[in-house]
Amino acid sequence: MTTITSARTFDIRAPTSRTLAGSDAVHQDPDYSGAYVVLSTDGGHEGVGMTFTIGRGNDLCCAAIDQLAPLIVGRDLEELTADGAAFWRRLTNDGQLRWLGPEKGVIHLATAALVNAVWDLWAKVDDKPLWRLVCDLTPEQFVDSIDFRYLTDALDRDEALDLLRALEPTRADRIAELERIGYPAYLTSAGWLGYSESQVRDLCRQALADGWRSFKTKVGIDVASDVRRCEIMREEIGDLPLMADANQVWDVPQAIEWMTHLEPFDLRWIEEPTSPDDILGHAAIRRAIAPIGVATGEHAANRVIFKQLLQAEAIDYCQIDACRLGGVNEVLAVLLLAAEFGVPVCPHAGGLGLCEYVQHHSIIDYVCVSGSLDDRTTEFADHLHEHFVNPARIHEGRYVVPQSAGSSIDLLPDSFAELSYPDGGVWRR
Amino acid sequence: MTTITSARTFDIRAPTSRTLAGSDAVHQDPDYSGAYVVLSTDGGHEGVGMTFTIGRGNDLCCAAIDQLAPLIVGRDLEELTADGAAFWRRLTNDGQLRWLGPEKGVIHLATAALVNAVWDLWAKVDDKPLWRLVCDLTPEQFVDSIDFRYLTDALDRDEALDLLRALEPTRADRIAELERIGYPAYLTSAGWLGYSESQVRDLCRQALADGWRSFKTKVGIDVASDVRRCEIMREEIGDLPLMADANQVWDVPQAIEWMTHLEPFDLRWIEEPTSPDDILGHAAIRRAIAPIGVATGEHAANRVIFKQLLQAEAIDYCQIDACRLGGVNEVLAVLLLAAEFGVPVCPHAGGLGLCEYVQHHSIIDYVCVSGSLDDRTTEFADHLHEHFVNPARIHEGRYVVPQSAGSSIDLLPDSFAELSYPDGGVWRR
Numbered sequence: 053m054t055t056i057t058s059a060r061t062f063d064i065r066a067p068t069s070r071t072l073a074g075s076d077a078v079h080q081d082p083d084y085s086g087a088y089v090v091l092s093t094d095g096g097h098e099g100v101g102m103t104f105t106i107g108r109g110n111d112l113c114c115a116a117i118d119q120l121a122p123l124i125v126g127r128d129l130e131e132l133t134a135d136g137a138a139f140w141r142r143l144t145n146d147g148q149l150r151w152l153g154p155e156k157g158v159i160h161l162a163t164a165a166l167v168n169a170v171w172d173l174w175a176k177v178d179d180k181p182l183w184r185l186v187c188d189l190t191p192e193q194f195v196d197s198i199d200f201r202y203l204t205d206a207l208d209r210d211e212a213l214d215l216l217r218a219l220e221p222t223r224a225d226r227i228a229e230l231e232r233i234g235y236p237a238y239l240t241s242a243g244w245l246g247y248s249e250s251q252v253r254d255l256c257r258q259a260l261a262d263g264w265r266s267f268k269t270k271v272g273i274d275v276a277s278d279v280r281r282c283e284i285m286r287e288e289i290g291d292l293p294l295m296a297d298a299n300q301v302w303d304v305p306q307a308i309e310w311m312t313h314l315e316p317f318d319l320r321w322i323e324e325p326t327s328p329d330d331i332l333g334h335a336a337i338r339r340a341i342a343p344i345g346v347a348t349g350e351h352a353a354n355r356v357i358f359k360q361l362l363q364a365e366a367i368d369y370c371q372i373d374a375c376r377l378g379g380v381n382e383v384l385a386v387l388l389l390a391a392e393f394g395v396p397v398c399p400h401a402g403g404l405g406l407c408e409y410v411q412h413h414s415i416i417d418y419v420c421v422s423g424s425l426d427d428r429t430t431e432f433a434d435h436l437h438e439h440f441v442n443p444a445r446i447h448e449g450r451y452v453v454p455q456s457a458g459s460s461i462d463l464l465p466d467s468f469a470e471l472s473y474p475d476g477g478v479w480r481r
Numbered sequence: 482m483t484t485i486t487s488a489r490t491f492d493i494r495a496p497t498s499r500t501l502a503g504s505d506a507v508h509q510d511p512d513y514s515g516a517y518v519v520l521s522t523d524g525g526h527e528g529v530g531m532t533f534t535i536g537r538g539n540d541l542c543c544a545a546i547d548q549l550a551p552l553i554v555g556r557d558l559e560e561l562t563a564d565g566a567a568f569w570r571r572l573t574n575d576g577q578l579r580w581l582g583p584e585k586g587v588i589h590l591a592t593a594a595l596v597n598a599v600w601d602l603w604a605k606v607d608d609k610p611l612w613r614l615v616c617d618l619t620p621e622q623f624v625d626s627i628d629f630r631y632l633t634d635a636l637d638r639d640e641a642l643d644l645l646r647a648l649e650p651t652r653a654d655r656i657a658e659l660e661r662i663g664y665p666a667y668l669t670s671a672g673w674l675g676y677s678e679s680q681v682r683d684l685c686r687q688a689l690a691d692g693w694r695s696f697k698t699k700v701g702i703d704v705a706s707d708v709r710r711c712e713i714m715r716e717e718i719g720d721l722p723l724m725a726d727a728n729q730v731w732d733v734p735q736a737i738e739w740m741t742h743l744e745p746f747d748l749r750w751i752e753e754p755t756s757p758d759d760i761l762g763h764a765a766i767r768r769a770i771a772p773i774g775v776a777t778g779e780h781a782a783n784r785v786i787f788k789q790l791l792q793a794e795a796i797d798y799c800q801i802d803a804c805r806l807g808g809v810n811e812v813l814a815v816l817l818l819a820a821e822f823g824v825p826v827c828p829h830a831g832g833l834g835l836c837e838y839v840q841h842h843s844i845i846d847y848v849c850v851s852g853s854l855d856d857r858t859t860e861f862a863d864h865l866h867e868h869f870v871n872p873a874r875i876h877e878g879r880y881v882v883p884q885s886a887g888s889s890i891d892l893l894p895d896s897f898a899e900l901s902y903p904d905g906g907v908w909r910r
Contacts, residue, residue, distance in 0.1 A: 080576045107577035112545055112587060119538060147509045148536035154729070154757070154780060157586010158541060202756040205733035205765065300583070304634035327631040328583070329785040331760060332792050336634065351583060353782075356758040363761050 054129040054177055055094045059121035059166070061114040062088040064463065065107060065473040066404060066436055072246025073435050074106070074403070077272035077301040080246070083107035084404040084436060085473070087114045088463075089121070089165045091173055093129070099173025100462050103165040103375040104403045109158070110473065116162030119149060124166060133174050136197030140167065140381040144199075156353035160378055167379025168409070172459040182459040183415040186384070187223055191216035194420065198385045206359045212388045219423045226419045227453075234450030235414050236266070236425060238295065240402050241433040242285070243269030249284055256288035263448035266293040266429055268323070272301035275313050282317040293429070297323040300351065304333040308340040321345035321369050328352055334366035347371050350400035354378065358386045362393040369427075371400045374409035383413050387421045397422065402433030407444040408460040411451045439467035483558040483606055484523045488550035488595070490543040491517040493892065494536060494902040495833060495865055501675030502864050503535070503832070506701035506730040509675070512536035513833040513865060514902070516543045517892070518550070518594045520602055522558070528602025529891050532594040532804040533832045538587070539902065545591030548578060553595060562603050565626030569596065569810040573628075585782035589807050596808025597838070601888040611888040612844040615813070616652055620645035623849065627814045635788045641817045648852045655848045656882075663879030664843050665695070665854060667724065669831050670862040671714070672698030678713055685717035692877035695722040695858055697752070701730035704742050711746040722858070726752040729780065733762040737769040750774035750798055757781055763795035776800050779829035783807065784814045791822040798856075800829045803838035812842050816850045826851065831862035836873040837889040840880045868896035 068074050069081040087110050091099035103113050123142055124132065132139040143163050144155055152159040175185045186194070195212045242255035256267070267289055271278040278296075285294055296319050302310060307325040314322075322344055326333045328351030338346040349371030352358055361367045370390040377383050390397045397417050399410035414430045422428075430451060437443035441462040445452040454460050463471070470477045497503050498510035516539050520528035532542050552571055553561065561568040572592050573584055581588040604614045615623070624641045671684035685696070696718055700707040707725075714723055725748050731739060736754035743751075751773055755762045757780030767775040778800030781787055790796045799819040806812050819826045826846050828839035843859045851857075859880060866872035870891040874881040883889050892900070899906045 078574070078576075078579065082577060082580075105577075106580045108575070109545070109548060109578045109581045109588065112541060112548070112581065115544060116538070116541055116587070119541070145507070146537070147507075148511060148534075149538045150507065151511075151535045152538045152541065152587050152590070153585075156582075156758070156782060157588060158545070158581050159538065159586060161581070202732055202759060202762070204735075205762060303631055306633075327785045329585070329783065330631060330789065332789045333631070333634060333785075353585060354758065356756045356762075360759065360761045 054097060056091050056125055056127055056129060057094055058092045059117070059125050060090050061117045062090070062468070063111050063114050063473045064088050064468065064471045065110055065479070066471055067478055068435070069107070073241070073244060075244050075246035076270045076297065076299040077245060078299045079106055085110040086404045087117060087162070087165055089117050089169050091169045093173065097173060097177050099169040099176065100458070101165040101167070101169025101172055102405050102461050103161040104406055105161070106403070112158050113161050113165065116158050117165050120146070120162055120166055124170065129170070129173060129177065132170055136381050137199045139170070140199045140378065141201070143167065144378060155378065160353060161375060163378040164375040167381055168374070168459060168461070171380040172461060176458045179457045181412065181454050181456060183412040183454070186416045187227065187419045191220055194384065197381050198388070199381065202356050203359060203385065203389070206363060207389055207392050211392065215388060215391055216420060219420060222423070223419050226423065230415055230418065231453045234447055234452050235411065235418065236429045237432045237446060237449055237451050238266035238268055238293065238429045239264045239432055239434070240268045241435060242267060243281065245270040245273065249280065252281060252284055253288055256285060260289065265449045268295040268297055268431070270299065271296045271314065272298040275310060279313055282314060286317055291318070293320045295319060295321045295323060295347070298325050300324045300327055302326050304330070304336055307337045311341045311344060319344050321347040323347040323371070324351070329357070331357065331360045331364050331366050334361060335364040338366055338368065345369055347398065349373060350376060352376065355382050355385045355389065359389055362389055362395060367395060369398045370395050371398055372410070372413060373400045374406055374413065384416070387413070387417045391422045396427045398428060399430050401431040404436050405461050407432055407437070408440055411444050411454060412459060414451070415453060439463050439471065483526060485520050485554055485556055485558060486523055487521045488546070488554050489519050490546045491519070491897070492540050492543050492902045493517050493897065493900045494539055494908070495900055496907055497864070498536070502670070502673060504673050504675035505699045505726065505728040506674060507728045508535055514539040515833045516546060516591070516594055518546045518598050520598045522602065526602060526606050528598040528605065529887070530594040530596070530598025530601055530808070531834050531890050532590040533835055534590070535832070541587050542590050542594065545587050546594050549575070549591055549595055553599065558599070558602060558606065561599055565810050566628045568599070569628045569807065570630070572596065573807060584807065589782060590804060592807040593804040596810055597803070597888060597890070600809040601890060605887045608886045610841065610883050610885060612841040612883070615845045616656065616848045620649055623813065626810050627817070628810065631785050632788055632814065632818070635792060636818055636821045640821065644817060644820055645849060648849060651852070652848050655852065659844055659847065660882045663876055663881050664840065664847065665858045666861045666875060666878055666880050667695035667697055667722065667858045668693045668863070669697045669860055670864060671696060672710065674699040674702065678709065681710060682713055682717055685714060689718065694878045697724040697726055697860070699728065700725045700743065701727040704739060708742055711743060715746055720747070722749050724748060724750045724752060724776070727754050729753045729756055731755050733759070733765055736766045740770045740773060748773050750776040752776040752800070753780070758786070760786065760789045760793050760795050763790060764793045767795055767797065774798055776827065778802060779805060781805065784811050784818065787815045787818055791818055791824060796824060798827045799824050800827055801839070801842060802829045803835055803842065813845070816842070816846045820851045825856045827857060828859050830860040833865050834890050836861055836866070837869055840873050840883060841888060843880070844882060868892050868900065
């Protein structure tokens, strides 16, 4: 038995606002941050988990983790993993804390950190990368980790089992394929809204030279500038896939009108065209702007929102977020929902640690759940990876399958100290 | 000019779990709590605001208020009230804090406290009760307090103005009517799930003797016990209106099946039959169980969720919450949306301070927005009112129109000290 003996939280922030990396129409000065939790055990293993924020309020997530932690400290890892659905239900249904969400906002971000830490611990105890741990689960073990509450009108346990069983015999083939060629990715970091035209042009050229073949730009503050940015990117990347991200800035009618100006650029999708809560709004936009696709999810609070985005035929691309959803258990639920509705999963990443996390989820999706790479691509942004012990690695525009034990989220000791807020070196200077 | 010079927060909790008051199918041991904020000004006025929680995590809301407060401290009240939409947008769109919601969970609960405090301050400076302050606004001033972002596909500024202008000439008549007869209410506190059958029976008799004519019970854990509770209440209250509240406990198919067992009891509505995020689920349940109505809203995170509940024809009753929504500005937006769609607003109340708040909103709704009392009733639960300087008052089952300045949310100094967590007297004993 492995008993969890303590949970310690750490407020980690990178001063990305100093360079406008990560800037978009709504988040104009993000400091990419992680509310980290480290679970210690009696056997000497550590499980590390994180939720992502963009600066102020990261401490609120740490404080929320501290309030949830008593629900797992003192428990045996084997108990938590044997009935993952019960473990997840316990964290999301505390009789008092639930009021703060339910299953959304700070308390759900904190849930993600703790849940991700338990899976990291499990993978390290088993000496496997997270994706391998999940791919080694039987279909029954896989679904036993999922809380199907509020999902059964769209997907129940038996339907999920059918999906998983159909792909189980061929899992090894797809693992071998990914280990050979990697998982397809696209690059966001050429098109941050705070960057100048010449910066965007230079970054596109560099990215092409590095093997990138799929790109995304930020849009949404000014039509003329959006058109100009798309022109520049099209000039640089030719007819390679190009996506655009509005980061929730428009109303529904405004989104539809704005997109008529971007029609010439053959965009694969427009991302977050309006409020992330507006399921019916996304559906209306999608109907109006086809064949341009609609993508959303990085701010979709939980599996119930994703269920409805799928039921309402509101999205062409399902963008799970490793930390906005309540950690691995809920991510697996959404992978299954998307497969049931035939919608490709293209995870959100780019912030601190998100690329490291979602590479595992995309592998799990292909190997166990969807069995397809068609129209799939996982976001990548090229910054802050230098702080990780086992950073996400890209080769020729594709994620290289990670092989170290755990979920790739451990920070280097020096980075941990340097980025600690407010006392780390980068904040004192 | 009145300048806001400081914002201080206070963690106030009542140990209601000791008596099971407030218990339901999901929240089995609530300690009704308020994260309070007191705005001080250079002129000696104080504005008091609160958000409601049920215990653990109330401190997270206080900490979130502390993070938002710098956005209003140092500002002039007149600036905030002259352009309420801009003030509200500033609070909900901080470039970093927004990530924690957006507009949901802890950060939005904290927004509610601050926004409500600004309105309380405004009402006290003008020496009016909150409802009177709003009823004295012109239609233009009323809509200028609303951020229409994400609403314009359902309701824009001009449509809102039309609604308000149509009722403006007759506002005084409705105020006079309410001051004469009060605003219709219903009683929840006879039917908490933790209460015994004989307790429920005794409470119904007492309530009838006190003049109550409309009741609600909790359901959702056990069909047989729900049927028994409805039988008892029907025996006691005859054919007076009876509602039931499931507090999110069911899946969609389960809700539909469960309600067949409660069909004999002529329920006016079933409240929160499933996840508060499940707009399409509520719509499916409503279609299946008509003529029993569907009510929800106390956990509807923001105006975008309400917009969709109305667009999808998912609810018969719109249950705004004074603190789940981002304070008065967003409450006014939802009153207008509900009127536009012809759905009656029946506010959620019952927790600490919520009755005190929503009495103002219901008066505003009748006087300025809907102009109707048909099928309207505002929740009341009979506990904790003794802690307020100007508590909500009921006469013959109707709210008495409050006349003191402000939003009725000030606590008595002794109660403030007694309920302070963790050092107040009630927590030390």
